[in-house]
Amino acid sequence: MISNLDASSFYRRLNRVLFPSCPIKSEEMLFGRGKDMANIEAALYAPGRHVFIYGDRGVGKTSLAHTMAYKLQEATDPIVVGCEPDSTMASIIQDVITRGSQPATHHTESQLKVKLGIAGTGAEYQKSHKPAPAATPVTNVSSAVNALFALEQHHSPHPFVVIDEFDQITSVEERQKFGVLIKSMGDQGCKTKFIFTGIGDSLMSLIGGHKSSERQIHQTKLDNLCWDGREDIIKRAFGEFEIDIDKETRLKIAGLSDGYPHYVHLMCEKILQCAYAKQENVESVDRKLFLEGLSEAVNSVSETLKRDYVMATEGREDMYHHLLWAMADSADLQRHKSAIMASLHAICKHLDVAQLEKAQFDRRFNNLKKESFGEIVVPALGNRPMWYRFKENMLRGYVRMFAESNGVELDFYRHYTAMEPSVRTPTGKQRHYQPLTEVERLASQNRK
Numbered sequence: 001m002i003s004n005l006d007a008s009s010f011y012r013r014l015n016r017v018l019f020p021s022c023p024i025k026s027e028e029m030l031f032g033r034g035k036d037m038a039n040i041e042a043a044l045y046a047p048g049r050h051v052f053i054y055g056d057r058g059v060g061k062t063s064l065a066h067t068m069a070y071k072l073q074e075a076t077d078p079i080v081v082g083c084e085p086d087s088t089m090a091s092i093i094q095d096v097i098t099r100g101s102q103p104a105t106h107h108t109e110s111q112l113k114v115k116l117g118i119a120g121t122g123a124e125y126q127k128s129h130k131p132a133p134a135a136t137p138v139t140n141v142s143s144a145v146n147a148l149f150a151l152e153q154h155h156s157p158h159p160f161v162v163i164d165e166f167d168q169i170t171s172v173e174e175r176q177k178f179g180v181l182i183k184s185m186g187d188q189g190c191k192t193k194f195i196f197t198g199i200g201d202s203l204m205s206l207i208g209g210h211k212s213s214e215r216q217i218h219q220t221k222l223d224n225l226c227w228d229g230r231e232d233i234i235k236r237a238f239g240e241f242e243i244d245i246d247k248e249t250r251l252k253i254a255g256l257s258d259g260y261p262h263y264v265h266l267m268c269e270k271i272l273q274c275a276y277a278k279q280e281n282v283e284s285v286d287r288k289l290f291l292e293g294l295s296e297a298v299n300s301v302s303e304t305l306k307r308d309y310v311m312a313t314e315g316r317e318d319m320y321h322h323l324l325w326a327m328a329d330s331a332d333l334q335r336h337k338s339a340i341m342a343s344l345h346a347i348c349k350h351l352d353v354a355q356l357e358k359a360q361f362d363r364r365f366n367n368l369k370k371e372s373f374g375e376i377v378v379p380a381l382g383n384r385p386m387w388y389r390f391k392e393n394m395l396r397g398y399v400r401m402f403a404e405s406n407g408v409e410l411d412f413y414r415h416y417t418a419m420e421p422s423v424r425t426p427t428g429k430q431r432h433y434q435p436l437t438e439v440e441r442l443a444s445q446n447r448k
């Protein structure tokens with residue numbers, strides 16, 4: 001129980017602060033992205049410039065794009081469209097035009113009442129609703145530019161358009177057409193602004209479409225959420241219910257999440273739900289409550305996210321779990337095989353299970369690279385021998401949560417290698433480079 005809240009008040013408050021499954025669109029809820037927002041805003045004020053936000057799956061690309069678009073769009077809502085494998089430049093712009101012609105409030109009223117985004121003033125002004133002109137179909141770059149000019153007449157003078165998951169478009173040729181479109185829009189003074197999201201490769205094919213479009217696209221690489229940002233989500237969530245959560249537990253959640261905000265939201269949500277389900281009133285998070293919530297969070301991670309882990313471990317000996325936990329140990333995303341073995345050694349010792357001989361370790365480790373094991377581990381550092389990483393970075397957060405919920409506390413701070421990004425080190429914690437300790441070095445040498 002939490003402060004005698006009834007179910008509807010509890011869930012209303014919970015949904016106000018935690019969004020494990022949907023992108024954020026308000027600045028107050030988007031933590032740790034202040035610098036990116038300022039840079040994007042500056043870029044979008046420049047005539048003819050657009051933005052491409054790229055980064056790993058789940059780092060928060062769509063949330064940043066939505067928040068920027070909602071922040072900057074005046075008078076109405078921004079336009080948000082997604083991409084699909086068979087999308088074309090023409091189909092996407094057509095989609096933009098269709099959506100831009102039917103904002104929710106436009107349907108029936110001839111006058112559109114718009115709330116200005118000035119917090120607390122409640123100021124309103126009336127904007128004449130200009131009905132969208134009969135649509136001319138978009139078929140090529142030139143008709144796309146014309147359609148966007150028309151959009152500026154009836155949607156807003158400066159429409160902000162989010163084109164989400166650009167990498168989904170399979171055709172490189174269609175991606176490249178956006179480079180040409182952007183160049184044309186700039187030349188003709190079109191004021192519509194695009195905010196793209198996607199992975200880095202798709203950005204390259206967009207720019208490849210027209211060399212000079214590189215100058216017209218501000219590129220924002222989004223890293224995993226910084227430690228302060230992770231902690232801010234936690235503080236905001238527990239603060240909403242006036243529940244105390246100590247620094248150590250906050251850092252634990254932040255470290256387990258590996259900088260993927262989805263995991264932070266999920267763990268906080270489950271801990272709060274477990275607290276709410278208790279008979280007694282909960283005022284602070286203790287270790288037992290944390291572990292209960294963590295275990296619920298691990299269970300509710302989506303099937304697609306945990307598929308590879310399940311493939312690598314289900315119906316197999318426990319050692320495969322231990323091997324994967326060893327992979328997720330330390331702050332390094334790319335790990336040398338000897339360091340993985342050192343981590344495994346520590347885990348086996350902690351669990352009091354027998355160590356693997358070098359040959360046994362090699363055989364099992366090689367299995368993790370096989371298709372039947374989800375190819376969960378792949379070579380790293382341009383295939384340099386002995387260096388490995390998880391197939392997908394987001395997996396590491398899941399593996400960390402899984403290990404912790406099974407009583408294995410991994411180290412999130414230690415660097416075995418010297419070149420990992422410092423975003424992973426929380427404020428107040430010194431980033432430290434530690435090669436293998438003597439004991440670990442001996443342990444790994446003995447197994448060679």
Ligand SMILES: Nc1ncnc2c1ncn2[C@@H]1O[C@H](COP(=O)(O)OP(=O)(O)OP(=O)(O)O)[C@@H](O)[C@H]1O
Nearest residue numbers: 019020021022031057058059060061062063261262
């Ligand atoms: N800066 C942030 N502060 C708080 N929560 C965030 C932040 N960024 C993202 N989130 C949350 O994290 C989750 C994932 O965010 P989002 O969907 O924006 O990521 P994405 O990079 O677009 O993911 P995908 O690659 O799967 O499309 C969402 O639940 C969102 O609410």
Ligand SMILES: [Mg+2]
Nearest residue numbers: 061062063197
């Ligand atoms: Mg997204």
